[in-house]
Amino acid sequence: MALLLVFIVDVRAQEVQEPSSEEDIKAALSGGVPMGRWKEGMLFEGVSPMPWLKSSANWFPGTEEIQPEEIRVTFMGTSPSIRPGQMNTSIYVELGNGDNFVFDIGEGSVANYVAAGVALNQLKHVFITHLHVDHFGALPYLWMFGTWAGGWHQPLTVHGPSGRTPEYGTKTMVEGMKMMLGWHRDAFSVFPVGKGHDIQVNEFDFRNNGGVVYEENGVKIIHWQRSHAKDGASGYKLMWNGMSVVWTGDGRPSELDLKYAKGADLYITELQQELMEISSGVQGVPPFLGRYTVDTHHTPGYAAGYLANQIKPRMFMTTHMSFDPYLNEETVAEVRNHWKGPYHFGAPDGIVVNMTKEKVWVREGVLPDFPNNRSPQFNFDCGQLNVPLPPTSREKIQEPFVREQEIDPTKYYPEGYHPELLTEWPVKSDLVVPLEGMPETMKKSMGAQWRLKKKNEALIKENEALKKENMKLQEKKK
Numbered sequence: 001m002a003l004l005l006v007f008i009v010d011v012r013a014q015e016v017q018e019p020s021s022e023e024d025i026k027a028a029l030s031g032g033v034p035m036g037r038w039k040e041g042m043l044f045e046g047v048s049p050m051p052w053l054k055s056s057a058n059w060f061p062g063t064e065e066i067q068p069e070e071i072r073v074t075f076m077g078t079s080p081s082i083r084p085g086q087m088n089t090s091i092y093v094e095l096g097n098g099d100n101f102v103f104d105i106g107e108g109s110v111a112n113y114v115a116a117g118v119a120l121n122q123l124k125h126v127f128i129t130h131l132h133v134d135h136f137g138a139l140p141y142l143w144m145f146g147t148w149a150g151g152w153h154q155p156l157t158v159h160g161p162s163g164r165t166p167e168y169g170t171k172t173m174v175e176g177m178k179m180m181l182g183w184h185r186d187a188f189s190v191f192p193v194g195k196g197h198d199i200q201v202n203e204f205d206f207r208n209n210g211g212v213v214y215e216e217n218g219v220k221i222i223h224w225q226r227s228h229a230k231d232g233a234s235g236y237k238l239m240w241n242g243m244s245v246v247w248t249g250d251g252r253p254s255e256l257d258l259k260y261a262k263g264a265d266l267y268i269t270e271l272q273q274e275l276m277e278i279s280s281g282v283q284g285v286p287p288f289l290g291r292y293t294v295d296t297h298h299t300p301g302y303a304a305g306y307l308a309n310q311i312k313p314r315m316f317m318t319t320h321m322s323f324d325p326y327l328n329e330e331t332v333a334e335v336r337n338h339w340k341g342p343y344h345f346g347a348p349d350g351i352v353v354n355m356t357k358e359k360v361w362v363r364e365g366v367l368p369d370f371p372n373n374r375s376p377q378f379n380f381d382c383g384q385l386n387v388p389l390p391p392t393s394r395e396k397i398q399e400p401f402v403r404e405q406e407i408d409p410t411k412y413y414p415e416g417y418h419p420e421l422l423t424e425w426p427v428k429s430d431l432v433v434p435l436e437g438m439p440e441t442m443k444k445s446m447g448a449q450w451r452l453k454k455k456n457e458a459l460i461k462e463n464e465a466l467k468k469e470n471m472k473l474q475e476k477k478k
């Protein structure tokens, strides 16, 4: 009986009471927190969540629109040793103007792009730091399946360094990949591959430190050499809207990093912890293997902190590292030896960074285990969906004999059910569907990215106009 009573009282609306004194309210709601009196732990100036984030703790794919002035960075692969939860390195950078950039595309990372709700045909620019396979292993898949899934109107462009000799450059790697994919590419020609059938390479001279790799739509990306045991390893800095993001790729700490990464808003480097003997015990290998690898190829934790302390970013992150309990505390201790500013791990997979000029915030993304692919995303500026005619047909690439051995469908389809089979491409030329003639659900799903881009472009213009007006007003006041 008593329990029931408590329950009834609990669900009743609260009674209106006399408000507490201002003093009491202040003491209760803001007592015990710094309120500007001192800095609390990691809460540095400008490190705080933005009001448009649905949750300050986690990012859930598809729930937040990137804001017009914002940069969002997602860690899609975070380790050189591929394992569930840590795919090979890949960093996804999205800008408020609708552009996106992939930095490295390590094996397995595509699974995280899919889980993060990215359609593969949205990815058109891949920047590879160097040709260790943990940094580009997923390129063949992205090219082939990204093309199949609607990458019909723009070829994929791979940006990457030259080698000391042509055979070791990005161009040669792509040529080799084309050869490796010969069968697959021809087989997929029965689909509407369009321009996606081809791939573009933008190979730059790896020695040209500070050279511009990419400049378009207000975005500029430069590169510099990294010391990674072999010539042809580069770091990148992306600049847009008065902000910059650096991904160094792999390499030993160098003066060039200090020169080109200086002042970056978000500085991301790789890191190896100084735990050779413990790590070798865990992995059951001799310690010299780890020691030699790090001392010829990588950035020790202490060096990462040293670099950050010179570069002084608004947020420092390390990735390309094992996320293990026995390593994590050590990682922080080594970095903190030099760098006392804002620091987060760019690991495990799914870590998300939101950044504006005023604020930066890092969260863990919640990526589903069994996501569906996002529908392909199209630019509908032309008011049409254009489906190119496939370059080839089964007749051209398959001898009739095997096809003729296919079992008669009436033998396996249940009685009364027999779909109309589509064994030939249904049209004889490019298929052009005006938007008006498209089902609403398709227009909605396949045009989502395009609509967001339009919306943000309009907002950016509006903001610029407002800023100009404000400047005029200020001048008048003077």
Ligand SMILES: [Zn+2]
Pocket: 080, 089, 132, 134, 135, 250, 320
């Ligand atoms: Zn690597």
Ligand SMILES: [Zn+2]
Pocket: 130, 132, 228, 250
């Ligand atoms: Zn490497």
